Every structure is written in C-alpha cells, then in structure tokens.
Amino acid sequence: MTQDELKQAVARAAIDYVVDGEIIGVGTGSTANFFIDELAKIKDRIKGTVASSEATAERLRGHGIPVFDLNEVESIAVYIDGADEITDSGAMIKGGGAALTREKIVASVSKQFVCIADGSKLVKTLGKFPLPVEVIPMARAAVMRKLASLGGQPRLRTKAGSDEAFITDNGGEIIDVAGMEIADPVGVETHINGIVGVIAVGLFAQRGANVCLLGTADGVKTLTF
Numbered sequence: 001m002t003q004d005e006l007k008q009a010v011a012r013a014a015i016d017y018v019v020d021g022e023i024i025g026v027g028t029g030s031t032a033n034f035f036i037d038e039l040a041k042i043k044d045r046i047k048g049t050v051a052s053s054e055a056t057a058e059r060l061r062g063h064g065i066p067v068f069d070l071n072e073v074e075s076i077a078v079y080i081d082g083a084d085e086i087t088d089s090g091a092m093i094k095g096g097g098a099a100l101t102r103e104k105i106v107a108s109v110s111k112q113f114v115c116i117a118d119g120s121k122l123v124k125t126l127g128k129f130p131l132p133v134e135v136i137p138m139a140r141a142a143v144m145r146k147l148a149s150l151g152g153q154p155r156l157r158t159k160a161g162s163d164e165a166f167i168t169d170n171g172g173e174i175i176d177v178a179g180m181e182i183a184d185p186v187g188v189e190t191h192i193n194g195i196v197g198v199i200a201v202g203l204f205a206q207r208g209a210n211v212c213l214l215g216t217a218d219g220v221k222t223l224t225f
Contacts, residue, residue, distance in 0.1 A: 001215075001217060003118050003120070004030075004034075005215075006118035006119065006215030006216070007030060007031045007034045007082075007116075007118055007215060008034050009215045009219070009220050010031065010034075010116040010117065010118070010213040010214070010215040010220055011031065011034035011035040011037070011038045011116060012038055013116075013213045013220045014035050014038070014080050014114055014116050014213055015038050015039070015041075015042060017078050017080065017112070017114045017211070018039065018042065018045070018046060018078065018080075019046075019077035019078060020045045020046065021045070021046065021047055022046060022047055022076075022077035022078075023046070023047050023048055023049065023050060023068060023073050023075070023076050023077060024039070024046055024048075024049050024050075024076065024077060024078060024079075024080065025049070025050050025052070025076045025078065025079030025080065025081075025106040025107070025109075025110045026039070026049050026050070026051055026052065026056055026060060026079075026080060026081070027052050027056065027079070027080060027081020027082060027099075027103055027106075028051075028052045028053040028055060028056045028081070028097045028098075028099035028102075028103060029081070029082045029096065029097040029099075030082070031081075031082030031116050031117060031118075032052075032056060032080070032081055032082050032116075033059060035080055035116060036056070036059050036060055036063065036065075037063070039060075039063070039065060040063035040064070040065060043063065043064060043065045046065075047066070048065065048066030048067065048068050049065055049066065049067050049068065050067070050068055050069075050070050050073060050076055050106055051067050051102075051106075052081065052099050052102040052103040052105075052106045053097070053098075053099035053102055053103075053169055054169050055097075055099075056099070070105065070106065070109070075109065075111065076106065076109055076110040076111065077110070077111055077112070078110060078111065078112045078113075078114055079106055079107045079110035079112070079113050079114070080114045080116060081094070081103060081107070081113075081114075081115065081116070082094075082115065082116055082117055082121075083115050083117050083121055083204075083209070083212075084096045084121065084129040084202075085121055085123045085126050085127075085128065085129045086115055086117060086121055086122055086123070086209065086212055087122075087123060087124065087125070087126060087185070088122070088124075088223065089208070089225060090115075090208035090209040090210070090212065090223075090225030091126060091185040091186075091203070091204065091205040091208045092115065092126075092203075092204040092205070092208060092209060093126050093127075093129050093131055093132075093182075093202055093203060093204075094132075094202050094204055095131075095132030095134070095174070095202030096129070096132065098132070098157070098166060098168050098169075098174055099168075099169065100132055100134055100200055100201075100202040101134050101168070101170055101172070101199050101200040102169065102170070103204075104200050104204065104207070107204065107207055108207055112210045112211070113207070113208070113209045113210050113211075114209065114210065114211045114212075114213065115209035115211065115212040115213070116212075116213045116215075117212065117213075117214055117215065118214070118215040118216075119214050119215055119216040119217075119221075121214075122212075122214060125181055125182065125183060126180075126182040126185055126203070127179075127180040127181045127182040130155075130176035130177055130178040131152070131176070131177040131178075131180055131182070131201065131202055131203065132157070132174050132175070132176055132177075132201075132202035133147065133154075133174065133175045133176075133177060133192060133198060133200075133201050133202065134168055134170070134172040134173070134174050134198070134199040134200050134201075134202075135172055135173055135174070135175055135197050135198055135199060136172060136173075136197050136199060137165070137171075137172070137173050138197075139196065139197025139198075140156065140165075140173055140175065140197075142196075142197055143175060143195055143197045143198055144156075144175055146195050147175060147177050147192070147195075150177075150180070150188075150191070150192075151179070151180060152177035152178065152179055152180045153177065153178045153179040154175045154176070154177045155175065155176050155177075155178065156173065156174075156175055156176075157173070157174040157175070157176050170199065172199050182203070185203050185205030186205045186206055188201075188203060188205075189201055189203035189204075189205050189206055190206070208225060209225060210224065210225060211223065211224050211225070212224075212225070
C-alpha cells in the first residue's frame with residue numbers, strides 16, 4: 001500500500017470513534033484531510049466540529065460540515081488528528097503543518113484524542129523529526145539561543161521559496177529544532193513551555209494520545225495508552 005492508501009485506511013477506521021450528536025475536534029495535515037473527507041459522508045450524524053486551523057475549517061465548510069468557534073462549545077467528544085512522530089506510550093511530535101498551538105488547545109478540551117498515522121510515524125524515541133516551536137516574532141533569536149543550549153539545532157521556518165519567516169494562523173513564527181533525542185518528552189515539553197516568548201511546543205506528552213490507529217501493510221493496528 002502507498003502512504004496515501006495507509007492514511008486513507010486509518011481515516012476510515014477513525015470514523016468508528018466519532019460520537020453521534022456531538023462536537024468533533026478535527027486536526028490539520030494530510031492525514032486529517034483524509035479524515036475530513038470520510039467525515040463528510042456521515043456529517044448528518046454529528047452536531048458539528050471545531051477546527052485546529054483555518055485550512056481545516058475551510059475544508060470542513062467546503063464539505064458542508066458546521067464549524068464552531070471553540071468559545072461556543074462546552075465540550076468536545078473526541079479529537080482526531082495525525083502526528084509527525086508517536087511513541088508506544090502515546091507521546092507525539094506535531095506541528096509539521098504549523099498548527100501545533102491550536103491543535104494543543106483543541107486536544108486539551110477533548111475527552112479523547114485519537115491519533116491517526118501511517119506506520120512510519122511510530123518511533124522508539126522522539127526527535128528525528130525536527131521539533132516545531134511556535135514563538136512570538138520579537139523573541140525569535142532569544143528563544144533560538146535557549147533551544148540551542150538544550151543541544152538542538154534551531155532553524156527558522158520560512159515560506160516556500162523565500163527567506164521570509166512563515167507566519168502561523170496566530171501571527172507567530174516557527175522554529176524547527178533538529179538533532180534532539182527526546183528521552184523525557186514530558187520534561188522537555190515542560191522546560192520549553194517555560195521559555196519566555198514561546199507560544200507552544202510541538203511535544204504532545206503531557207496530553208498525549210489515548211488511541212493510535214496505525215496504518216500498516218497488514219491493516220490498521222490499534223494502540224491504546
């Protein structure tokens with residue numbers, strides 16, 4: 001199976017976790033897009049969604065799926081999203097799609113987090129995928145120095161084909177930190193969150209996944225944490 005076929009398989013499997021009549025949190029990225037396309041087929045069964053990015057909101061609305069502002073809802077039954085890396089304990093690196101802050105917010109108020117990913121995303125130790133950190137623009141250089149002191153190699157994310165900084169939906173910039181082996185995801189997440197100027201770090205360990213649907217050549221495997 002191709003990587004896209006694996007993503008489609010886990011997206012279809014995630015429909016089993018959708019709670020009828022409830023608000024569903026929806027992630028951002030290529031795997032989440034496959035889930036949105038599957039969700040459209042049962043859109044009449046749910047009350048609506050909360051999106052983790054403007055791009056996701058646009059795709060949901062394009063399918064005629066209601067999108068609520070998080071401030072308009074009291075609870076979210078389940079949050080479904082992909083990951084750039086996930087461990088066998090449910091800790092993740094996310095943020096390759098630049099939506100890490102809103103993803104963290106939506107996940108934090110959801111009763112359950114279901115991660116959907118192809119098998120290549122399962123790792124023993126987080127860090128091979130560069131760790132995204134969203135920052136206030138004026139703090140960029142100061143935060144990069146702090147991240148370098150942790151042993152990482154920080155690099156400003158730029159727009160495709162440009163030297164201009166990529167700007168998130170929140171007006172922040174993203175620093176991608178390569179070269180880290182994150183043996184203590186909760187500890188590293190806590191430490192980076194404490195750096196002044198950081199908006200959010202793409203470590204999802206304090207609030208990791210409850211379930212991971214992993215696409216493999218042998219079918220969809222379910223990991224629970």
